[in-house]
Amino acid sequence: MQIVKRSLLWVITAAVPVVIAACYGPAYTFTKSGRVVDRTTGAGVANIAVSCADPVSAAASGDPGTADGSGGLLPDVHLTADDGSFYWGGFEPCRQLKFEDADGLRAGTPYPTRTAPCGDARQELVVDL
DSSP states (O other): OHHHHHHHHHHHHHHHHHHHHHHHOOOOSEEEEEEEEOTTTOOBOOSEEEEESSBSOTTOOSOSOOBOSSSOBOSSOEEOOTTSEEEEEESSOBSEEEEEESSHHHHTOOOOOEEEEOOOTTSOEEEEO
């Protein structure tokens, strides 16, 4: 009976990480956080699409993150929160992040698209638009 209990415990212990990865996906390898602020007021800007503009990997082709016009976004794009804070994560290293106004045309005040170097992952990035 003891062997059955230990075997069952081993199976459960081995299966839990697999179930978590299947439900939520693997954790990002490369991350960057920060805040996007308005250049004139200093207030946080919501709904800015953050994507990798310059991936380190030569295998990446094209622009992996762009607002697609239908209100949706292509993969690897993260939006800023109401206070302008963002968290970008990816599986490939990135040299520069692109900040693009995802709803500027609907809001009536489009912000220009900017890029900023990723730099050290431990330091927060502040981007003014």
